[in-house]
Amino acid sequence: MTSLKGTVDCLQTNACYEILVVEDSSTQAMLLKKTLEKHSFAVSLAKDGLDAMDKIAERRPNLIISDIEMPKLNGFDFCRRVKETPVYAAIPVIILTNLSDSSDVIEGIKSGADSFLTKPYTEEILISTIEDVLQNSQVKSEGSANHSLKFVFRGESHRFNANLNQITNLLLSTYSSALEKNKELEQAYQKLNIVHSEVETANRQLQHLNEQKNFFLGMAAHDLRSPLVAIQGYSELLLEKELINSDPDINKMLSRIQRSSEFMLHLVNDLLDFSAIESGKVKLHLQDTDLHTLIEDCIALSSGQASKKVISIYFKSVPNLPPIRSDQEKLEQVVNNLISNAIKYSAPHTEISVTLSRTSDDVLIAVKDQGVGIAPEDIDKLFNPFTKTDSKATQGEKSTGLGLAISKKIILELGGDIWAESQAGKGASFFVRLPLTGNRA
Numbered sequence: 001m002t003s004l005k006g007t008v009d010c011l012q013t014n015a016c017y018e019i020l021v022v023e024d025s026s027t028q029a030m031l032l033k034k035t036l037e038k039h040s041f042a043v044s045l046a047k048d049g050l051d052a053m054d055k056i057a058e059r060r061p062n063l064i065i066s067d068i069e070m071p072k073l074n075g076f077d078f079c080r081r082v083k084e085t086p087v088y089a090a091i092p093v094i095i096l097t098n099l100s101d102s103s104d105v106i107e108g109i110k111s112g113a114d115s116f117l118t119k120p121y122t123e124e125i126l127i128s129t130i131e132d133v134l135q136n137s138q139v140k141s142e143g144s145a146n147h148s149l150k151f152v153f154r155g156e157s158h159r160f161n162a163n164l165n166q167i168t169n170l171l172l173s174t175y176s177s178a179l180e181k182n183k184e185l186e187q188a189y190q191k192l193n194i195v196h197s198e199v200e201t202a203n204r205q206l207q208h209l210n211e212q213k214n215f216f217l218g219m220a221a222h223d224l225r226s227p228l229v230a231i232q233g234y235s236e237l238l239l240e241k242e243l244i245n246s247d248p249d250i251n252k253m254l255s256r257i258q259r260s261s262e263f264m265l266h267l268v269n270d271l272l273d274f275s276a277i278e279s280g281k282v283k284l285h286l287q288d289t290d291l292h293t294l295i296e297d298c299i300a301l302s303s304g305q306a307s308k309k310v311i312s313i314y315f316k317s318v319p320n321l322p323p324i325r326s327d328q329e330k331l332e333q334v335v336n337n338l339i340s341n342a343i344k345y346s347a348p349h350t351e352i353s354v355t356l357s358r359t360s361d362d363v364l365i366a367v368k369d370q371g372v373g374i375a376p377e378d379i380d381k382l383f384n385p386f387t388k389t390d391s392k393a394t395q396g397e398k399s400t401g402l403g404l405a406i407s408k409k410i411i412l413e414l415g416g417d418i419w420a421e422s423q424a425g426k427g428a429s430f431f432v433r434l435p436l437t438g439n440r441a
Contacts, residue, residue, distance in 0.1 A: 017134060018042040020061035022052040022078065023096075024070045032065070032126075039127055049073025053081065056088055063134060064093045065117070076111040083112030092137040094129065282330075284413060288323040289331060291356055291363060298335040299354065302343060309348040313339070317356040324363060324436060330410045331434075334418075337403040338367040338430045345371035345428065358436065362416075365432040374422035382420055383408040 019041050023029040026047075033043045044061065046052035048070040055061075064082065068075035079093045092114040108116055115133045117126065299313050306313055342352045350370040357364045374382065385405040411418040415435050422428035 017062040018044065018059070019063045019065060019130070020044050020046060020052060020055055022046045022049065022064065022066040022070070022075070024048055024067065028067075035123055035126065036130075041130075049075070049078030049081070052078055056082070056091070060088070061091065063130060063137075064091055065096065065130075066093060067096045076107050079108070079111040079113050090137070092133045094133060282413065284327045285329070286325045286327055289326040289328045290323050291331075291365070292317050292321060294328060294332055295335060295354055295356060295365070298332060298339055301336060302339045305340065305343050306352070309343065309346065311343055311346055311348065311350055311352060313352045313354065315354045315356075318358050321356065321358060321363065322436075324434060326414055326434065327410075331414070334407040334410055334432065335365065335367075337407050338365075338432070341403065341430075342367050342369035342371065342428070345369065347371065361436055362433050363436060365434075366429060368427065368429040370427045373424045373426045374420065374428050375424045379420055379422065383418070 019036055021029055021032050021036070021043060023032065023045070024047050029045050029047075033045060036043045044055055044059065046055045049066075050072045052064070052066070053073075056064075064079075066075040066078055070078075073081070075095055079095060082088045082091060082093060089112075093112070094115045094117050095108045095111075095113040096117050096119055097108060114137065115129060117129050121129075295315060295317070299315055302313065339352070339354065346352060346369045352370075353366075353368045355364075355366045355368075357366075383404050385402055408418050411432055411434070415437075417433045418431065420428060420430050
């Protein structure tokens with residue numbers, strides 16, 4: 001029998017020891033073999049438990065490292081067979097497992113495994129575990145009786161035979177695994193702090209760029225507004241002159257100038273609104289607002305646009321609705337935008353319904369059309385700035401792509417919500433919910 005001193009001396013070179021690796025994955029087996037050979041261990045390989053039993057019979061190893069999941073004979077059954085064979089029982093067995101799975105640990109102890117190696121493991125942990133088991137196996141061979149143990153784990157009772165050395169190795173494996181996981185967590189935490197710092201820096205840079213973008217949009221829109229107002233005004237003035245009206249070609253060109261300048265002015269106004277909202281420069285002017293009257297005024301304002309397409313707008317309101325505290329001008333902007341969009345995307349000779357209702361805590365404005373509808377994949381993009389969907393205005397009307405984005409920001413500032421429901425080809429419905437808080441009901 002080799003003395004403990006002889007074992008320690010032998011461990012200093014590792015050349016005295018042969019290790020049998022039982023692993024059905026040839027790739028994993030070769031990687032483990034290469035690592036062990038780098039530390040001067042002699043290594044043999046077996047592809048499963050049955051193959052390993054044959055290898056042990058041919059050449060008894062000093063240590064066995066076995067995976068669990070293998071064909072023919074898994075790691076637990078293989079370990080149990082080794083420990084139940086008197087001539088092999090003294091060979092220490094290390095089970096490759098995941099200590100987070102309690103069933104693997106308990107089954108490993110029952111099978112007689114001497115130690116456990118948690119996957120994934122580092123080379124340092126692998127070699128340290130092997131050397132510890134080889135030294136402890138000498139202590140075990142010199143006398144360590146098995147004891148019948150019973151314990152309850154997670155509500156289940158377990159009984160098995162184990163010696164003090166086996167339990168100690170399990171505790172050491174668990175402790176070593178915990179230390180390694182703690183080291184990984186510390187490294188991950190440090191990396192997370194670095195990433196967090198980088199994200200904060202990037203956010204500050206993005207915020208600065210966004211502020212510059214808003215400043216540029218506001219400045220450009222402001223500088224464009226004055227000449228556009230002049231162009232629109234002069235084109236309207238020229239269209240009113242009888243002399244010019246007598247020339248259809250000039251009249252046609254002036255009409256185009258007027259329509260284009262009108263659209264550009266609308267775009268510039270939207271840009272100014274959007275820039276102001278994004279910059280947080282918009283101040284709400286809350287006042288008692290009669291929603292019934294507000295919606296009627298918006299419908300009247302849109303009547304000219306609707307009449308060009310012979311579209312009827314119907315309004316239905318709940319009776320005795322009290323005024324709400326809101327910014328009347330901005331709320332008019334939202335309702336006007338929703339009605340205008342409904343007209344744009346509705347075919348001639350159709351209907352648009354506007355309803356005003358209430359719940360115990362909210363009021364709800366709904367604008368529903370019979371137009372081209374919106375594809376499901378476009379619904380979530382509707383309220384993003386400069387968004388274009390596949391839906392086309394029925395008579396080629398232009399859109400700035402900012403109206404709904406501005407509307408959403410306004411409604412959110414007012415403490416409400418805005419959303420859309422639609423199916424392609426079946427019309428669209430837009431809803432605005434506003435709180436009744438502060439009303440005089």
